[in-house]
Amino acid sequence: xxxxxxxxxxxxxxxxxRSGTGHRAGSPGYASGLTIAIVAGVLLxxxxxxxxxxxxxxxxxxxxxxxxxRLAPLTRDxxxxxxxxxxxxxxxxxxxxxxxxxxxxxxxxxxxxxLALAVGLAAGLGAAWRGGRLEALIMRVVDLQLxxxxxxxxxxLIAALGQGPDKVIIAIxxxxxxxxxxxxxxxxxxxxxxxxxxxxxxxxxxxxxxLIGHLLPNCLxxxxxxxxxxxxxxISLEATLSFLGLGVPVTRPSLGLLIANGAQYVFxxxxxxxxxxGLVLLATxxxxxxxxxxxxxxxxxxxxxx
Amino acid sequence: xxxxxRQGAGVRMMCSPTSARLPGRSAGLRLMVGLVLAVLTALGxxxxxxxxxxxxxxxxxxxxxxxxxxxxxxxxxxxxxxxxLAWHLFEALTHIDARARLIPGLAESWQAIGATExxxxxxxxxxxxxxxxxxxxxxxxxxERARRLPNGQFGSFVQRISALRIIDPxxxxxxxxxPYAALPLDLDSIFIISHRNAMASSDxxxxxxxxxxxxxxxxxxxxxxxGVELERNDDYxxxxxxxxTLELKVYSAERSRMAALLGGDVDLIESxxxxxxxRLRGNARYSVAQAVSWRTxxxxxxxxxxxxxxxxxxxxxxxxxxxxxxxxxxxxxxxxRLLDGAGLPASNLVSPGVFGHDDTLPTPVFDPARARALxxxxxxxxxxxxxxxxxxxxxxxDARIAQAVAAMFARIGVRxxxxxxxxxxxxxxxxxxxxxxxxxxxGSFSGDLALRSLLATxxxxxxxxxxxxxxYSSAKVDRLLETAFGEIDLARREAMVRAAMRQAMDDVAxxxxxxxxxxxxxxxxxxxxxxxxxxxxxxxxxxAALPR
Numbered sequence: 001x002x003x004x005x006x007x008x009x010x011x012x013x014x015x016x017x018r019s020g021t022g023h024r025a026g027s028p029g030y031a032s033g034l035t036i037a038i039v040a041g042v043l044l045x046x047x048x049x050x051x052x053x054x055x056x057x058x059x060x061x062x063x064x065x066x067x068x069x070r071l072a073p074l075t076r077d078x079x080x081x082x083x084x085x086x087x088x089x090x091x092x093x094x095x096x097x098x099x100x101x102x103x104x105x106x107x108x109x110x111x112x113x114x115l116a117l118a119v120g121l122a123a124g125l126g127a128a129w130r131g132g133r134l135e136a137l138i139m140r141v142v143d144l145q146l147x148x149x150x151x152x153x154x155x156x157l158i159a160a161l162g163q164g165p166d167k168v169i170i171a172i173x174x175x176x177x178x179x180x181x182x183x184x185x186x187x188x189x190x191x192x193x194x195x196x197x198x199x200x201x202x203x204x205x206x207x208x209x210x211l212i213g214h215l216l217p218n219c220l221x222x223x224x225x226x227x228x229x230x231x232x233x234x235i236s237l238e239a240t241l242s243f244l245g246l247g248v249p250v251t252r253p254s255l256g257l258l259i260a261n262g263a264q265y266v267f268x269x270x271x272x273x274x275x276x277x278g279l280v281l282l283a284t285x286x287x288x289x290x291x292x293x294x295x296x297x298x299x300x301x302x303x304x305x306x
Numbered sequence: 307x308x309x310x311x312r313q314g315a316g317v318r319m320m321c322s323p324t325s326a327r328l329p330g331r332s333a334g335l336r337l338m339v340g341l342v343l344a345v346l347t348a349l350g351x352x353x354x355x356x357x358x359x360x361x362x363x364x365x366x367x368x369x370x371x372x373x374x375x376x377x378x379x380x381x382x383x384x385x386x387x388x389x390x391l392a393w394h395l396f397e398a399l400t401h402i403d404a405r406a407r408l409i410p411g412l413a414e415s416w417q418a419i420g421a422t423e424x425x426x427x428x429x430x431x432x433x434x435x436x437x438x439x440x441x442x443x444x445x446x447x448x449x450e451r452a453r454r455l456p457n458g459q460f461g462s463f464v465q466r467i468s469a470l471r472i473i474d475p476x477x478x479x480x481x482x483x484x485p486y487a488a489l490p491l492d493l494d495s496i497f498i499i500s501h502r503n504a505m506a507s508s509d510x511x512x513x514x515x516x517x518x519x520x521x522x523x524x525x526x527x528x529x530x531x532x533g534v535e536l537e538r539n540d541d542y543x544x545x546x547x548x549x550x551t552l553e554l555k556v557y558s559a560e561r562s563r564m565a566a567l568l569g570g571d572v573d574l575i576e577s578x579x580x581x582x583x584x585r586l587r588g589n590a591r592y593s594v595a596q597a598v599s600w601r602t603x604x605x606x607x608x609x610x611x612x613x614x615x616x617x618x619x620x621x622x623x624x625x626x627x628x629x630x631x632x633x634x635x636x637x638x639x640x641x642x643r644l645l646d647g648a649g650l651p652a653s654n655l656v657s658p659g660v661f662g663h664d665d666t667l668p669t670p671v672f673d674p675a676r677a678r679a680l681x682x683x684x685x686x687x688x689x690x691x692x693x694x695x696x697x698x699x700x701x702x703x704d705a706r707i708a709q710a711v712a713a714m715f716a717r718i719g720v721r722x723x724x725x726x727x728x729x730x731x732x733x734x735x736x737x738x739x740x741x742x743x744x745x746x747x748x749g750s751f752s753g754d755l756a757l758r759s760l761l762a763t764x765x766x767x768x769x770x771x772x773x774x775x776x777x778y779s780s781a782k783v784d785r786l787l788e789t790a791f792g793e794i795d796l797a798r799r800e801a802m803v804r805a806a807m808r809q810a811m812d813d814v815a816x817x818x819x820x821x822x823x824x825x826x827x828x829x830x831x832x833x834x835x836x837x838x839x840x841x842x843x844x845x846x847x848x849x850a851a852l853p854r
Contacts, residue, residue, distance in 0.1 A: 060716075061713040061715075061717075061722065062716035062717045064710075066636065066710055066713075067639060089644060163725070245698040245699065245728060249724060249725075250705055251722075251724050261706070266561060267579075268579075268581035268582055269585065
């Protein structure tokens with residue numbers, strides 16, 4: 001937690017890591033936490049190291065051969081290459097496709113969430129700091145946006161902007177910034193009434209220094225928790241858009257698109273094309289959700305001891 | 307305030323056919339359903355298919371369609387789902403049978419009585435659903451409405467009609483501005499409405515007030531996104547349907563259509579994916595029907611040279627580049643591996659057996675090495691960049707086919723930017739000419755009509771080249787077509803159409819892929835004769851036990 005609290009109250013709230021959850025080695029919570037951490041490490045490592053781990057470059061169209069399509073797991077194609085998890089309908093090695101797909105899913109969702117966080121922070125802090133009409137305006141826009149389902153906002157944007165990973169990132173950011181803005185504003189409104197802000201004002205510090213140096217760090221904790229949860233939502237939003245054929249290009253599939261492609265063959269008993277990416281997607285979302293919850297508990301613990 | 311960020315309303319609005327089946331559920335949920343299905347199948351659970359539909363006696367027939375009809379107005383939007391629905395409520399002067407041959411409809415006979423005049427004898431004793439008799443005035447009203455309806459897409463079928471003369475209530479003479487032998491074929495596309503509804507708006511049809519025809523079914527309910535309910539027209543002039551009611555439901559995703567059949571939600575589905583056909587054939591509870599359809603899939607290659615480029619720098623303007631692209635495509639592999647055999651590699655713009663199909667045209671050979679050499683000769687030894695576009699929910703395997711083609715192009719050095727879009731987004735953009743190579747599927751029961759729409763020089767005033775996304779223009783093809791339309795003698799006319807077909811294919815005006823297979827799957831107690839035109843017609847679905 002110390003990362004988020006360079007000044008103010010959070011730093012004093014307790015030791016990092018152990019403060020909120022209170023898990024100790026040997027407790028069941030510790031074991032599940034450890035499992036989650038290991039799975040998270042494996043997934044992240046796999047995504048980062050995909051180009052070195054993958055037996056095939058699934059984005060190199062020229063390497064795809066239809067006569068290597070839909071091979072069952074653990075079979076060899078005519079060239080003798082072993083397909084550990086089988087191959088998909090275009091002749092992509094499933095393992096390679098999943099490794100690269102995980103990269104796309106995490107990258108797009110991560111970038112979208114980061115963008116949403118940045119915009120939400122700016123809007124929320126701005127609203128709380130300036131107050132008055134600007135605050136009313138921003139918060140009404142937030143209310144308006146929150147009254148639309150996320151997927152609807154995303155679909156409308158994709159329809160207007162066109163397709164592509166950058167468009168998905170924008171769609172994620174636009175459909176999520178409002179959550180951050182609302183959380184930041186309410187936190188900031190509380191923080192602004194605290195003594196350290198009054199002290200900073202008393203020192204006649206410029207506004208930007210109070211905003212960035214004092215207010216921002218103390219508003220980060222709840223919004224970072226929220227961002228973690230939103231990251232999971234962003235991954236499934238990207239997967240949903242791709243599943244509907246509106247997300248990333250088919251030549252650079254994400255996990256969601258791999259699932260969609262494979263779903264064609266589920267009734268024909270060729271399960272592997274959507275099962276494996278499905279499990280990886282599931283694991284990714286569970287890991288991130290869990291991490292978010294742990295964050296949340298840590299922060300809540302910190303607050304309660306304040 | 308609690309907000310479910312993934313409520314389904316948006317999905318339903320944007321992709322209505324897909325999500326119509328799961329009202330109110332979210333796309334995210336469907337993703338999860340897909341996952342669960344994958345898991346179940348992996349465990350072999352999906353083998354325990356419900357057979358309730360196979361055993362239940364059904365005065366009601368329920369059909370799962372692949373695409374949603376957009377309107378009940380039979381003169382508005384010329385797309386297959388609408389036309390298929392219209393055939394339930396309405397009829398035309400001429401019909402085509404399951405093998406794509408022209409047969410009498412509301413006209414019992416017709417003949418040319420001069421170079422530019424035809425006489426149609428109409429059936430006696432036919433009544434509209436509202437009880438009023440069918441007469442020549444209804445035909446005149448229907449043709450006029452098709453011609454005049456704002457934004458109506460059936461005007462091109464009556465473009466050449468210059469005068470209509472009612473001789474008596476059951477005899478009609480139709481004059482054309484030029485000799486036009488394809489008139490009886492064109493009239494197959496003009497649905498006959500009652501003259502009382504000649505001024506009705508499309509909305510009046512959709513509300514059901516004006517959806518009154520002479521067809522075998524009466525409308526009970528039509529609501530967009532929720533399917534159609536019909537009931538038997540007991541006064542039908544021909545053999546009445548074997549079912550009291552007919553429910554048409556839309557499942558645009560292949561797997562949800564299959565799930566609906568296996569789960570007993572419907573009795574018959576259309577457009578069955580190849581991989582599933584293979585599996586259903588081995589299942590005693592279901593039967594399948596399949597035929598080479600009239601639909602050909604091909605790429606239009608935009609030949610227009612961009613303004614600032616020299617002709618020699620724009621690859622698609624060069625026929626030998628188009629030849630190379632065609633040669634780079636392994637059609638056999640696409641049909642066998644992607645479609646599980648549910649297709650036939652194409653050499654023509656129309657399917658074998660269709661009027662104007664030239665049997666002597668060879669299927670383009672797959673030869674990447676020669677394709678590469680051709681590119682080098684044409685001045686593109688290092689290949690070039692190319693945008694390839696396809697819909698992703700219209701034709702069987704469309705996006706997957708486009709992706710495989712992109713991979714095949716990559717192997718001859720052509721760098722593809724692949725764009726796949728839902729068909730309602732894709733079509734307008736393709737029509738605006740945004741894509742260099744654009745996938746299109748076209749169904750036609752006559753080569754001259756297909757050529758006129760797809761490859762004749764663009765001329766909106768005469769109804770020519772409306773879908774010519776290639777901007778191909780050949781004086782020879784235009785001339786052959788024009789002469790053919792004036793030729794009453796069928797054999798001579800077909801020879802001209804074949805010559806035009808050959809010329810267009812020699813010029814690689816389009817890059818043909820394959821003819822699709824039309825397929826249906828149904829519970830064992832039903833039978834359906836596979837139709838070349840791919841239409842799923844409820845009145846032709848029979849009890850398997852009853853003789854035809």
